Amino acid sequence: MLSKKTQYAFHALVHLAENVDKGPILISEIAQEKNISIKFLENILLELKNAGILGSKKGKGGGYYLMRPPKEIALAKIIRLLDGPIALLPCVSLNYYERCENCRDEAVCGLNEVMGKVRDSALKILENKTLKDILTRS
Amino acid sequence: MLSKKTQYAFHALVHLAENVDKGPILISEIAQEKNISIKFLENILLELKNAGILGSKKGKGGGYYLMRPPKEIALAKIIRLLDGPIALLPCVSLNYYERCENCRDEAVCGLNEVMGKVRDSALKILENKTLKDILTRS
DNA sequence: TATTAGTCTATCTTTTTTATAGGTTTTATG
DNA sequence: CATAAAACCTATAAAAAAGATAGACTAATA
Structure with missing residues (x-):
């Protein structure tokens, strides 16, 4: 959340x-x-x-x-600024990466792979939707 | 996270x-x-x-x-049990819904709409991927 | 120069997260 | 049946994060 x-x-x-x-x-x-x-x-x-x-x-x-028109302010930027990582795990975060302490090799970790996909699917929306997209619908 | x-x-x-x-x-x-x-x-x-x-x-x-084979244990179930909501906002949570205190009408709130989509895209993965899908790849 | 409105920094409270401690119950086995 | 092994249970504590507030300072306007 x-x-x-x-x-x-x-x-x-x-x-x-x-x-x-x-x-x-x-x-x-x-x-x-x-x-x-x-x-x-x-x-x-x-x-x-x-x-x-x-x-x-x-x-x-x-x-x-x-400072810019609403359509140029991506939601992802706001979240990262105030909340930190968007990813569910540190080991799949693009901006706040941290090595996983609980698995031997991230390259073959299935959890890493799936959570990477969750991150991608969220970013696809949050990087492309902007302030303009969240205005109250008339 | x-x-x-x-x-x-x-x-x-x-x-x-x-x-x-x-x-x-x-x-x-x-x-x-x-x-x-x-x-x-x-x-x-x-x-x-x-x-x-x-x-x-x-x-x-x-x-x-x-208690069940790995392919029957969805990742979403584990997250909800131990972490609570998967959604980014209480007002778009399916299992832990709470009314938004900051907007007049969720039905026309653009934030609600976009975050609903983020939730759906995450759930599409987390409801369908299971323990079997996160095993270490040989 | 008085008023308005943002700036800055510090602090405080509450909640959540993370972790530990220590005794209790159940079960296998020699 | 005694012993040891291992999960069960409850409480608590420590640390971190979240949420909120206070008050003095600075800049702009009229």
Whole structure:
């Protein structure tokens, strides 16, 4: 399961994407709209900003906004940033690989093989679907 | 990511499957072979037994054994038992569903839709692949 | 210069994960 | 029948991660 942090991030990003034309959006607005603790959300948005996904403006009229159009922000990127590996096992992770401590040879491990396929099938979706694809359907 | 508990369970089950013809297998043998803490493994095997996946025999000559042939034990079943939901979000889980607290209507939520697809693609593999499919390739 | 709104860092609480300890029960066997 | 072997059971502890909050700081605007 994705952490609350990542779930909140998705909902916040959706809100930002659905209001791209309205300039910077307040943290407090997102928090209220999406029913998220404002202080917790603050940290999340900051992390997204430091990763280059969001931009921000301080002071009156300030807030957060997307740095790129929604269709260019892949879901996989958000998950990896806030949640870490998408794979079910460290030994099949592309970005957070760790050697398996419980088997002799990953090259002939059937678990490694199957979990690799699960990873691929998830990535096929998560690398190609973007913020644009998760907007609320009218 | 799967918990260590689930990872250990898979490795233990593989060992049992690869030795089906040898009668009951000692916890200590599995622990040593797969490099797992024996006491932790004890709890895991007991849980698998209580779920009807393993059988056991006490006393000398005792140990654990599979209750069904490896090809009848789906990977999804093990994950759900020890790790819980396979889905990335509670609101798309088939077995551990929880209503989304952050969106107004799941029926029109794009995140819900995409994550449902991720779940389906993972389940297509995990429901159909069995212990037999994760044995070490000769 | 007052107000607004994001920034930063630290801390705290709760939950989950991982692991260990130690006694109990069952079974085989000499 | 005594002994040893091995699983069973329950509790607890230690560590890590998740979730949440606090408060002072900085920048921008009017």
